[in-house]
Amino acid sequence: MKQTVKFLFLLLLGLLLAGSPALASSCFNCHKSADFQGKVVHSPVAEKRCEVCHSPHVAKHAGLLLQAQDQLCYSCHKRTEARVKQSRVLHQPVKAGACSQCHAPHAAPYAGLLAKPGGELCFSCHKEAKQPFAHTHQPFQSGQCSACHDAHGGDDYRLLKRADSSLCLACHKDEGRIKTTHRGYDPRAMDCLGCHHPHGGKERSLLREVKHQPFAKGNCQACHGKGQGADVCLGCHKAVLASFNHSHSHLQSSAGGNPCVACHNPHVGDRPGLLPANEGAGCRKCHDATFSRRAKMLHQHPGWNKCSDCHDLHGSDWPGMIKGSPQEVCAGCHAKHKTFTHPLGEKARDPRNGVPMDCMSCHDANAGTMYKHFLHGSAERGLCVQCHLSY
Secondary structure, eight states: OHHHHHHHHHHHHHHHHHTOHHHHHHHTTTSOGGGGOSSEEOHHHHTTOGGGTBOSSOOSBGGGBSSOHHHHHHTTOHHHHHHHHHOSEEOHHHHTTOGGGTBOSSEESBGGGBSSOHHHHHHTTOGGGOOOOSEEOHHHHTTOGGGTBOSSEESSTTOBSOSSTHHHHTTOOOHHHHHHHTTTOOGGGOOHHHHBOSSEESSTTOBOSEEOHHHHTTOGGGTTTSOSTTHHHHTTOGGGGGGGOSSEESOOOSTTOOGGGGTSOSSEESBTTTBOSSHHHHHHTTOHHHHHHHHTOSBOOSOTTOGGGTBOSSEESSGGGBSSOHHHHHHTTOGGGGTSOSOOEEEEEOTTTOSEEOGGGTBOTTTOBSSGGGBSSOTTTTTGGGTOTTO
């Protein structure tokens, strides 16, 4: 009996080392071979070498994988691994190491082992992007998301292959015509996506829908040549000035520029105020470090793209331009915590710095933290003992 067991073990070991198709044949005794067939077949499957990815007995990882899913894929796909490591921003499935969220590991009907054609696959998660337009950008209409986006990662938070006008000029090559249409402005210095929606729009030009009144009327002289800085905008929007008259405000600029256009597009926008549809996208242009820090946190406050829920975007007398005291702002959503909470205010000073305790003394709702409820430390002990040393 012992000799028989030893012989079988040596036989199986030999098959593993040799990568023999005989092992795959034994796999198909339970796993239907039809499930491993398709227009595109993963090379190890086509070669019937299941052991390249799976252990036949036990493993630490689901599916009896020899390694964590992403590390297993990178063991062969070195170029993809290098690109991922060089990327500042990663697609969420890539960040989670969930390659199979987009790719079928055995066989699929589409190139790249995609279970669905590119556009359909992207829209299965990015449902908000799939909407009808009167005029649709050709790559978007044909589901060619990868024409502009890198599905793994990149340096731009939108996963654009390039964040400047060179992305658009790769297809729209007639720079002379573009320059004439844009009143002599250099196409290579343009922010194309600031004015044009990359997916579609009501007009053939794909301009964003909300237009600044002078621009809509073709009255460029209303703004251009009318002075410098914020005075150009305040000439019409005088009432807005009062919203900046606070100890903390956004009324600032560099090199004598107009601070208003740092947030507001002077020509078109997605919504009133000539702002982008995604509010956070506008804030990110200056506060990218906050967004990058948040992306690394395990627990993140929801609504990252609705900064105005907590912040006054023009100005406030509170640090961080929040709309009121931290207690008031937080109570806007967490009303019940007004009635029971850790002591706050002047009578409860933080022993670490001597300032009055508030919600932010223990929580970071802005960038989030590695702990539940966005706490600065573990609720079991690590946070509390920072102040309560006797415990």
